[in-house]
Amino acid sequence: MNRKNKWIIYGIGLSLLLGGCMNMDNEKKNVDSKEATGPYKDTFVRVQDYTGEGYVLRNGEDADKIAEEKSDEVQKAAKDFFMEKYKTDVKVHNIVGNVDGATVFVESTGPVHFYTTAIVPIDLSQKKVMKNEVVSLEGEVESAIRGGLYHLMFEKEFAELDQYLEKIVAENKVVGKTREAIEKVGGTGYMTPYYFITTSSSDEAIKPVFDEYIKNPNTPPSKLKTLFDVDKFSVENLKINLQLFMEEEDVEPSKELFNQIPKDLREMNSIPKGSYSLIINDNLINEKVDDGYKENSLRIGVPDYIVIK
Template sequence: MNRKNKWIIYGIGLSILLGGCMNMDNEIKNVDSKEATGPYKDTFVRVQDYTGEGYVLRNGEDADKIAEEKSDEVQKAVKDFFMEKYKIDVIVHNIVGNVDGATVFVESTGPVHFYTTAIVPISLSEEKVKADEVVSLEGEVESAIRGGLYHLIFEKEFAELDQYLDTFVKEHKVVGRTIEAVENVGGTGYMTPYYFITSSSSDKAIKPVYDSFLENPDTPVSELKAQFAEDEFSVEDLKINIELFMEEKDSEPNEELLNQIPSDLKGMTGIPKGSYSLTLNDNLINEKVDDGLKDNSLEIGFPDYIEIN
């Protein structure tokens, strides 16, 4: 899920998820219009300075105040939701009001690592947290778990990718997001300052691993690795989405740097197999919507992913 779509979906809130009368098409158009011409158009900061502070969701001001006042209730409701539904303990990093409640950004604990969100409904009229009605966006947590499992199973390969990207940013004038931004407003599965992983729900290779983990999150890593159906793996099912920013404030995205990364990746043998996308932005990120994508951003991706077999 890209950053713009992520914000749009969270901004829609529970009215759609719970069958409310809000019209999705109109709502998305309203968000797009507001993003283009409204108060969030020019709210940019240097990516090195961005920690998620200032992030907002559409029409979430009232719920945000209540959620802040009842933070302990919101956190408990979310932790109980993940424990009861997925048997997973989470750390709450950030709570942001949305039109119907609060969107809560969390991080898993334990060996299967990922970031995701849950939505806690709040009655604005009663100023009441509806702790027994917590939900998540359809398929989002499941995708996050699959990504975390991929990272766990192929830890050595991802470490190789991490080392390459660490070296690349040191040798060139580019940076990633801050870890604080990843924690506070990331919410997109397994994430680092440089990339995030997404996995298809139709991924047959990871399914037996996923099923075993959900049945027993304490399954030894060696057993999870043994259950990966390698013969069923398709690079189209695993997306590794790299996003970098120019280091200097007034620098434009550099096409030469953009093209070097695919060339480097294709020449490597120890990195994870999958379909890679790449985005190179200038130095600025919109602090209100957590998005660095702009007209001058350079991208390689759908339908021309960088496929590593």
């Protein structure tokens, strides 16, 4: 097995913990839920108090200690990776040890906004950061960039969605994730406290925009917008994943809101077109795996998306 594939395999645990149960890969979420019933079954905190502290990756304790000691090296290796491969400047929010290295959570600094991760290998026996062997999970950064580009393409429509969700939160006893949690352990493309975007690698509509960004990330947003091929857009390729938590402890997820939100979305003409999923959790989130999904959670998703055309 070559070293690059080795690190990608070690990073698979991360892919099972990112994105929640609402993304298009529902089977991965089932793995997460099982994990939460094991050693992390009692590590739940109020979502309002959760800032990403306590998040862990499987068997990452040893690497985590070394990564903390060599934080500057790990950060530089991650930043260099994104600059060299994607010509994109990022800021590092968090470093978490994985089985044989460090997973670095970053945020882009340019107008195309997204969160993602890189995996920095560490030779545990020599306590050496393998700065020239940094990788990312296959397709993860590319999906994150596409999500940021979609938000850029449809700023006005996403602003309408933001306004609607802020109204829902203001008028009902529900909340989203904290900004700190998103920064430290989000890593899933374009994200807000209430939703995140996932995209398809086969999306032909965004491809010319993506290709131009990869070629020159400094391309003005005005030019990027002209490259979007609206005729090739398919709602199946853009997933907008909504996630809310009850504001108060010991309160079941609201069935009223669970019925109201899909109805509202279908009646709105000014929000982004796409396939929407929705999950409403109780107030608690598992601090070890950044996951609020439980048996009492209410969910609409694969394959029954809320389709907005």
